[in-house]
Amino acid sequence: MVTRKAGDGVTGKADMVTQEAGDHVAAALELAREIAAAVPDPELPMVTLADLGILRRVTAEDGRVVVTITPTYSGCPALREMAHDLRYRLARAGFADVIVRTELVPAWSSDQITPEGRAKLQAAGIAPPHPVRPDQGRPGQGPVPLPLTMALPKFVACPRCGSLDTERTAAFGATACTALFRCRTCREPFEYVKDI
Amino acid sequence: MTDDDDFAAYQSLAEETEDHRWAFGTGFSDPLEGIDTSVPAGVDGAALAAYCLALGDDALIYSHRLQQWVTRMPELEEETALANIALDLLGQARLLLSRAGQAEGAGRDEDRLAFFRTEGDFRNVRLVEPADADFAELAGRLLIFSAWRLALFGELTGSADPVVAAIAGKGVKELAYHRDYAAQWVIRLGDGTALSHARMQAALAAIWPLVDELFRSDAVAARLPGVAADPAGLRAEVDGVLDAVLGAAGLDRPTGAPLAPVAGQAGREGVHTEALGYVLAELQSVARAYPDATW
Numbered sequence: 001m002v003t004r005k006a007g008d009g010v011t012g013k014a015d016m017v018t019q020e021a022g023d024h025v026a027a028a029l030e031l032a033r034e035i036a037a038a039v040p041d042p043e044l045p046m047v048t049l050a051d052l053g054i055l056r057r058v059t060a061e062d063g064r065v066v067v068t069i070t071p072t073y074s075g076c077p078a079l080r081e082m083a084h085d086l087r088y089r090l091a092r093a094g095f096a097d098v099i100v101r102t103e104l105v106p107a108w109s110s111d112q113i114t115p116e117g118r119a120k121l122q123a124a125g126i127a128p129p130h131p132v133r134p135d136q137g138r139p140g141q142g143p144v145p146l147p148l149t150m151a152l153p154k155f156v157a158c159p160r161c162g163s164l165d166t167e168r169t170a171a172f173g174a175t176a177c178t179a180l181f182r183c184r185t186c187r188e189p190f191e192y193v194k195d196i
Numbered sequence: 197m198t199d200d201d202d203f204a205a206y207q208s209l210a211e212e213t214e215d216h217r218w219a220f221g222t223g224f225s226d227p228l229e230g231i232d233t234s235v236p237a238g239v240d241g242a243a244l245a246a247y248c249l250a251l252g253d254d255a256l257i258y259s260h261r262l263q264q265w266v267t268r269m270p271e272l273e274e275e276t277a278l279a280n281i282a283l284d285l286l287g288q289a290r291l292l293l294s295r296a297g298q299a300e301g302a303g304r305d306e307d308r309l310a311f312f313r314t315e316g317d318f319r320n321v322r323l324v325e326p327a328d329a330d331f332a333e334l335a336g337r338l339l340i341f342s343a344w345r346l347a348l349f350g351e352l353t354g355s356a357d358p359v360v361a362a363i364a365g366k367g368v369k370e371l372a373y374h375r376d377y378a379a380q381w382v383i384r385l386g387d388g389t390a391l392s393h394a395r396m397q398a399a400l401a402a403i404w405p406l407v408d409e410l411f412r413s414d415a416v417a418a419r420l421p422g423v424a425a426d427p428a429g430l431r432a433e434v435d436g437v438l439d440a441v442l443g444a445a446g447l448d449r450p451t452g453a454p455l456a457p458v459a460g461q462a463g464r465e466g467v468h469t470e471a472l473g474y475v476l477a478e479l480q481s482v483a484r485a486y487p488d489a490t491w
Binding site: 074077101107173 | 367373
């Protein structure tokens, strides 16, 4: 029976056993991180959980891998699939005992989508979100102002032809995180990841 | 990226798992899994459970009413919008009912609370119960509901219960979007043709008697200082929003008298309109017919 030190499991073990074993645990955790980061989003499979900012962190507790994710929207049905896919892929790599945790604070924002994620969305024909306006539903900032014009981001560029002459055809799209747009230049419809 | 990567999310559904899922999006686990759900010191756990139940019931019943519009909307885009709004509210309901079950500590999970309570045990406000008579009523009720809930959740982002604060923090973003959507339609109908204006005005008159109840003092909230929001304190913000929208829409603020509580009791005390029974009959029928089923 070993005595655990305070702090997270990896550091504790590395201190207790040998430096070599510590390196081994660190390497395993790094592998788990890579695998978790590469899990595709079930609704937008061209981007990963890391690209979308859904993956918050991968840590170790008592020798188990703990993956912490955050939902984009409260009712996002994909969250369950993400947890399942994380467990499946990590199990395939030998991590049998994985805990997937949900974290609600801070709430997900489209600002957390990485530059790589935005580039991948754009390449797949989905317009990435504009930065969230400072007055847009930040907790603790007092009443949310009512714009009376449906909070339209300026200049959503067509992801296909780059034209700025686009219009929104629907405030909500096929998934919780998108709205529908149409390009007036190339006439193609496209999705826009809502800025929240 | 390989094909394997593209489809692994779906392939993994075919794996034998412990959760017996049968379709995408099923096999629900506790939506608060991995979140610290201990009740903070000094907070009345029973009152917290009752409070979360009421806020969860508002979202659950209204989500179901919105879902009933799916396949009946005038345009596909609007139907998608309503389905998305209903989904957001269902997500809020799941989080809140789960929180209620944990704070109660009697082993009831979200499904137990949603599907195996009778009318008198529901604590939602009566505003969410009636079926909308037409699209104008849908837009009006959605505007009032989302303006009120946004004001409420705005207050709750500072709740002393960290779980309630977290749920509210997510919900604020969603509700702001819902409110914008509803406001757009109220303005478009109110400021549209003579017919659309008349129907929007009539719709507001039909809903108005249920508005007063949203701001009634609440015995449960009173037991939760620092955790719950005082309903009366939300009135100024909601009135300001409604006045701004009605003004832009050229609509008059209705003057109809509030629907009185029954012997001092309304939705928050479990006294409902006749409409709630019909919602529950549909909402609960499958779970009650197959009580051992999982989904």
